[in-house]
Amino acid sequence: MSVLSASLLRRVALTLVAGAAIVAPLTAKASLTEGLSLRVGFFHPVRDEIRDVVDFGMWGGGIEYKIPWVPKVFNGEHWSTSVSVDLHYTERANNVVRYIPASINQVYTFEEQNGHAPYAGFCVTAATFGGNVNGTHLPTVTRFGGGLILGMNWSKHLYIEGRYEWIDPHGAFATPEGFRGYVGWRF
Secondary structure: OOHHHHHHHHHHHHHHHHHHHHHHHHOOOOOOOOOEEEEEEEEEEOOHHHHHHHOOOEEEEEEEEEOOOOOOOOOOOOEEEEEEEEEEEEEEOOEEEEEEEEEEEEEEEOOOEOOEEEEEEEEEEEEEEEEEEOOEEEEEEEEEEEEEEEEEEOOOOEEEEEEEEEEOOOOOOOOOOEEEEEEEEEO
């Protein structure tokens, strides 16, 4: 692991710890894991520069936290707001790609049918990415974007989610635009 990627991982870890320190006093009466979910999945890029390096997709994982005290953008009890941070990484030959999307998500959960509850929504994402592609160093940059979310609450704890995100390519050599899919577990 290079010094740059180790530094980036330390920053992500410190951000998560700081976020937990801020959230802990606010949720003193509630369980600390209420609203928290862990997930694993893949990222399938659609742009040539990154897609050619990663073949089908980049495996990764992340966390999501439903925020009960944030006002919902839309009225209704079925709307929820969450924050998610994921890490996708691939290294093949001399090609390395890192992709860390941090998103604010707003989803609407439909009525439960046969024990499953589908949901749909949108997200605003700050995507941090970089690496080395075909001998070209990609500096680590952050670009903003947004996307659409479709998912299914398979049970009270298990869920499956897919999303497509568009990322602003402004000044970046390669843009991690594409599909992300996850299987997650809510606590």
